[in-house]
Amino acid sequence: MALLEVHDLDVEYLVGDSIVRAVRNVFFTLDEGKNLGIVGESGCGKTTVAKAIMRLLPRNGRVAGGRVVFEGRDILRLEDAQMRSLRWEKLSTIPQSAMNTLDPVYRVGDQLCESILTHRRIPRSKAWKRSVELAELVGLEGKRLANYPHQLSGGMKQRFAIAMALSLDPSLIIADEPTTALDVITQDRILAKIKELQEGLRFAMIYISHDIGVIAEVCDAMMVMYAGRIVEYGITRELFADTYHPYTLGLKNAFPSIQADRRLISIPGFPPSLVGIADEGCMFRPRCPFAIEGCGTRVPPMAEVRPGHWVACLRTDDVGLLREAAQEQATWLESAVI
Amino acid sequence: MVGELLHENPESQMMHDGEHDRALLCVDDLKKHYPVARGARAALRSAERKYVKAVDGVGFSIMSGDILGLAGESGSGKSTLGELLVRLQKPTAGRVLVDGTDIAKLKGPALKRFRANMQMIFQDPYATLNPRFTVERTLMEPLTIHKVDDMRGRVERARVALEMAELRPADKYLPAYPHQLSGGQRQRVAIARAIILQPKFIVADEPVSMLDVSVRSGVLNLLADIRHQLGLTLLFISHDLSTIRYLCNKTAVLYLGRIVEIGRTDRVLGDPIHPYTKALLAAVPIPDPSVARTRLDIPGEIPDPIDLPPGCRFWPRCREQMQICREQEPDLRVVEDGRMTACHRV
C-alpha cells in the first residue's frame, strides 16, 4: 500500500468576489521512503498542493474535491483534532523560507523543544535531550541550540528547520523550496544530509521546487505543474529521457546547465491568471508552439503514455516531431505572445 | 562554447601588465571596509576597531566588449564590488579607473558623463522601479537629467529602448505602472532604463535570480543580444555558475572579498584550479538524472568577513592546504595565458 495517494485534488481560493481555481485534478502516489518532486513556476499551485495535504490552507482557501489517502485514511475527512495529532507526528513540513519563519525572540533550542512538547507529554529535560539529538542529526553542534536565529547563518537555520520537521519521526515530510535561498555549496551539503537522513530514517519526501536541477538529482518521481494542473508526471529518469509535454520541453530548454552547450530558449509569454477561469481547453495553449484546433476546446485528459508516465496533451502521438522542433529557437518565437 | 557564440571578440585576452590602456575598466587593489558598531564600553577601552571587510583588495581589468562574470556566494562581496564600480559607494582604499581616469576624482560635467556611461541593473524586479512612476516617466528621467533631446525626442528614445527590451508594442507599456507588470516585464523595463543613455558599461547584479525559470532565459538572451547590438561591456554578478557559464566570456570567482581565480570562462569553469572554484563547480546540481555528479565535501561555513585568520582566507575549508597557506595570503598569479589564480599550490 502506498504511503500517500492523492486523487483528483481540487483547491480553490476566494479572492474578493472571484474564485481562483489554484489546483485542479491533481493525483499522484508516493511510496514509503521515496521522493516526489513537484516542479513549476510561481502560481502553478505547487505550494497549494502542499498546504492542502497538510490541511493548512489559509482561511479563504478550501479543498473543493478529491481525496488524500495517507496510510490508508482519507485525511481530508478527519476531524480537526485527529488531523492535529497526525500533523507533525506523521506528516510534517519544511515551509517556504523556513529560515524566516523562526521566531526571532526565542532561542532555536527552545523553539525545537516547544514543538516537541506540544505533541508529546514528556518532561522538558527529555524534550531538550531529543532536541540535542536532532541538532546533531542534521549536522548542527549542540551548543547552537542556545543561539537566537539572527546568530545563525542561512544554512544553519535551514538545518534547524529540517530538525523541527524531523522532531517526531514522521513518515512524510513536505519540503517547499528548502534550498532556494541558500548558496550552492550549502545547498549541496543540505541535500546530501537529507539523503543521509532518509537512508537512516526512511521517511518519504515531497520536494517542491522551481529548480529542475535539484529535482533531477534528488527525486525518484516528479510532477510538472502548470496553472494548477499536472502536465506531466512520471519517474524522473524517464521523464527527462523521454519528455512528452511541450511545457516540460520548454522548461528543459530554459535551464542553463553547467555542462551543456546550447542556446537557452525561453518560453514566450507568462503564466496565466487563475481568476474565474472556465474549463476551456489547455491552459498552456496560448504559449504552446504546437497547439492545434482541439487544444482550445477541451482540457486534455491525463493519458498514461507509458507505464507510470502520464501526460496531459493532445499531441502525444506526434511527440517525436515535437521534441525535434522544440530544440529550435524559431519554433518558440512563432507562438510569440508578450 | 556558447560564450563565444554570444561574443564578437573571442580573442580578447586577459590583461597583462602594460595593457592598462586598452582596458575599459581597471580595478586596482580595491577595498571597502565597514566599521562594526561597537558599544560604549569598547569605545572607552579604545579597543581595536573591527571592520567588515566586504571587499578586501580586488584588482582586475575588463576589456571593451567583455562580459565578465563575477561568481561568488553570499558574503563574498560581489554586490558591494558592483556598487563600487558605478560609484554608488566610495572605496576605503584602492582605485577604479575608467578609460584611465580615477572615478573617485570626477566632478561636475565629467562626473555626469561618467554616469551616462556606467549603468546598473538590480536584482529585485519588484523594487527596481519607482512604484509611483509610469514606465514612461522612469525611462524619461535619465534623459531629463542629462538634458538629452527635446520632449518628443525623449519619448521616441523611450519607445526605442522598450522595443530593444522586447516590450512590444512600446506604446502599450509607456503608460503602465510597475504593479501592472510581471517580474520579467519589470526587469525588462529596468534594462531599457539602463540602456537608454547608451552607456558603455553595465553592471548587472543578479538580474535574473528572482525571476521564474521560463522568464530567466529570455532576459539572459536579451542581455547578450543588446550587448552585441550596442557594443556594451557587462559585469554580470551571480551566484549561479550555470548562468555565468552561459553568458560570460570571462569569469572571476570571489571569496570573502578577494578574487581567487579569474580568466576565460571555459578555462575557469571547465578546468578550475583554485580549490574553492572546484568546490563551487562540484556543488552545482545537474538537470539531467542520467548524469552522476561527484560531490566535493568541503567543511565549514563561509565565515563573517570580520575576524579573518592570517594566511589564505580559504584555508580552514581547503582540502589541499599546506603549511604556508596558514601563514601567508597568496597573491593572484598568472598560471597560463589569460588566467590568474591566488593559491600557493600553483
Added chain:
Amino acid sequence: MTLRRALSAVNGFVSEQVQIIRVDRLAVAGAAILVAFIAVAILAPVIAPYDPMQMCRDENGRVLYLAPPSKAHWFGTTNLGRDIFSQVVLGTRIALLVGFLAALLVTLVGVTIGVCAGYYGGLTDSLLMRLVDVAYTIPFEPFVIILVNILRPNIWNLILAMIIVMWRAPARTVRAQVMSIKARPYIKAARVAGASDVRIMLYHILPNIMPLVFLYIAVTVGWAIMAEAGVSFLGFGDPSVTSWGQILQLAFLTGAMRQAWWWTVPPGICITLVVLSVFFVSRAYERIANPRLLD
C-alpha cells in the same frame, strides 16, 4: 487673455480635484463638509445673526442667561446671554485658519527635516535628530506661556509656537521611512543615472512618503484646533477672537457643562466634523498618490 488662461487653469485644477475625490464616497462627504465649513467661515459676518459678545435680551428686556435653543437663538445662549450660534459661526474662521495653517506648516517643516536627516544620514542626521530630541523635551503649553510673555498673545504667535514645537513628530517618522526607501534599488538606479540629491528627495522619496504626510496633516489639524482651545483655557489665547475651543473652555469653567448641553455640543460636533472630513479627504489623495490603490 491672461484672465481667461487663469480661469481655465483654475477650472482645470478644480475639476482635477473633483476627479480625485469623487472616487471615494467618504471623501466626497468629507469634501462637502469642508466646503460647507469654508463657506461658513468666509460668510461668517453675514451669517451670524448677532455679535458674539453681545448680551442678548428677550422681548421683556431681561438678559437671556443660559437659554436653551429657540427660534431666536438656534444654539441657545451662554451664561452671559451671548448667542452661541454666532459664536460657533465666527469660530469657524479661527478653527480653519489655525487648524490648516498650523498643520501645513508643521508638516512642511517636519517633513523637510525628516527627509534631509533620513537621506543624508551621518552627521546631518545626528545633528537633526538631537534637535528633535530637544524639541521633544519642550512641553507645549508652558512653551506657549513663555512665548506669549515675550511676544503678544495673538493667533499668529500661537501658530508660530505650534510650528516650533510640533515638527518633531513627523520629522522622526518621516526620517525612518526615508531611511528604508533610500536603500531601495530604484533610488540607487536614480543615483546611477546621475540624479542630484535634491531631485531624488523631491521626486522619488517624497511621493513615496505622501501617505504618511497626509496622515500627519490630518492628525495635526485636529490637534491644532484642540491645542488652541487648551491655550485659550489657560488664558493665553488671543482675547480678540472667538474660537470653538474657547467656547468649550468657557462652558467648562462656568460649570455649565452639565446643564447646558447646547453650549458644548455644537462646538464639539464642529471640531469632530472638521477633523473627520480632513481625514476622509486625505484618504482620497493617498489613493491618487499610491497608484496601486487605483485598481
